[in-house]
Amino acid sequence: MSQRIVDLVRARFPQAVLETHAFRGDDTIVVRREDYLEVVRFLKDSPGTAMDFFVDLTCVDWPERKPRFDVVLHLKAWRSSERLRVKVGIPEDDCSCPTLSGLWPAANWFEREAFDMYGVKFVGHPDLRRILLYDEFQGYPLRKDYPKDRRQPLVPMCDDAPPQPPPFPERPH
Amino acid sequence: MGGVGDRPPASEPPRGPGGAPQAGWLTTKLDPLLAWSRRWSVFQYPYVTACCAMEFMSTMCSHFDMSRFGAEIPRWSPRQSDVLWVVGTIVHKQAPALKRVYEQMCEPKWVVAFGTCASVGGFYDNYSVLQGIDKIIPCDVYIPGCPPRPEAVLEGLMLLQEKIGRGELSRWQQEHPAAARRAG
Numbered sequence: 198m199s200q201r202i203v204d205l206v207r208a209r210f211p212q213a214v215l216e217t218h219a220f221r222g223d224d225t226i227v228v229r230r231e232d233y234l235e236v237v238r239f240l241k242d243s244p245g246t247a248m249d250f251f252v253d254l255t256c257v258d259w260p261e262r263k264p265r266f267d268v269v270l271h272l273k274a275w276r277s278s279e280r281l282r283v284k285v286g287i288p289e290d291d292c293s294c295p296t297l298s299g300l301w302p303a304a305n306w307f308e309r310e311a312f313d314m315y316g317v318k319f320v321g322h323p324d325l326r327r328i329l330l331y332d333e334f335q336g337y338p339l340r341k342d343y344p345k346d347r348r349q350p351l352v353p354m355c356d357d358a359p360p361q362p363p364p365f366p367e368r369p370h
Numbered sequence: 371m372g373g374v375g376d377r378p379p380a381s382e383p384p385r386g387p388g389g390a391p392q393a394g395w396l397t398t399k400l401d402p403l404l405a406w407s408r409r410w411s412v413f414q415y416p417y418v419t420a421c422c423a424m425e426f427m428s429t430m431c432s433h434f435d436m437s438r439f440g441a442e443i444p445r446w447s448p449r450q451s452d453v454l455w456v457v458g459t460i461v462h463k464q465a466p467a468l469k470r471v472y473e474q475m476c477e478p479k480w481v482v483a484f485g486t487c488a489s490v491g492g493f494y495d496n497y498s499v500l501q502g503i504d505k506i507i508p509c510d511v512y513i514p515g516c517p518p519r520p521e522a523v524l525e526g527l528m529l530l531q532e533k534i535g536r537g538e539l540s541r542w543q544q545e546h547p548a549a550a551r552r553a554g
């Protein structure tokens with residue numbers, strides 16, 4: 198559906214696009230992290246693409262993969278109704294990604310949520326704090342290696358409350 | 371313990387002209403009278419956080435009409451209410467607020483866990499949800515269901531009223547005997 202836009206990006210940034218694929222009319226481009234910001238800026242500002250609507254930004258954890266995380270961005274062009282998904286791989290040991298909050302103010306809270314749940318640092322973000330969880334929370338709960346039954350209460354639990362169930366045995370992947 | 375209107379068997383009531391018992395007097399013990407009046411004037415504080423609220427609203431509104439049971443008035447200040455209804459999912463981030471609301475309530479006070487989430491955490495067995503409000507505050511009645519039917523809610527209310535009417539101590543009073551004596 199938006200193959201035209203994929204081709205435009207490929208022509209403009211031949212070295213940046215690592216991979217593209219389409220599923221039922223939804224196109225995805227996977228870009229290098231170094232070129233991510235420039236690619237998105239091009240998608241937003243160039244008249245040929247005009248992907249001016251920031252739909253969603255989230256993150257995916259692939260524990261066995263390298264790079265471990267994907268930051269996933271969904272864009273839409275109001276005028277042509279074309280949609281595009283942009284993915285960028287984030288390695289675990291340098292878990293950071295350029296911020297889009299300079300392009301769309303709305304990206305601010307989405308990036309805070311991705312930081313809150315996955316610990317991806319958005320470089321250049323004006324206010325990178327937790328947004329849903331409390332400041333005392335340790336770790337990033339939507340990472341696949343966060344223990345399923347680890348809780349971090351803020352008030353002491355009653356003594357007579359039933360004990361926590363034992364953790365589930367590790368399952369081989 | 372006698373109920374309201376129990377008369378001491380030995381004493382004869384004073385009779386008016388014509389031998390009819392004179393109106394305008396009542397003998398009872400103070401405790402049952404207090405329990406009886408508490409039972410039929412339950413002021414509620416709804417602490418409503420999630421989808422169970424829908425069922426709470428329908429129980430309060432005219433179709434099921436909770437006011438038939440003497441539990442008509444929601445109070446929007448915990449200081450004026452007797453029963454804390456915890457309706458919905460309580461997350462760890464919110465637990466300090468719930469505990470604080472509970473501590474602001476005057477004694478004696480009762481707590482109802484409305485729905486599976488408030489009772490045991492429901493299906494949210496994860497990092498964020500408190501696994502039952504009884505981990506942080508004493509709880510008197512648990513109403514199961516996701517969400518509970520209004521009939522179940524009314525039964526929970528009636529169970530609580532029976533408990534109050536029997537003069538039984540609330541879970542809070544059982545756990546704080548010294549403070550409970552002060553509160554009468």
Ligand code: SF4
Binds near residue numbers: 459
């Ligand atoms: S018990 Fe069910 S209906 Fe009630 S708050 Fe939990 S999820 Fe919602």
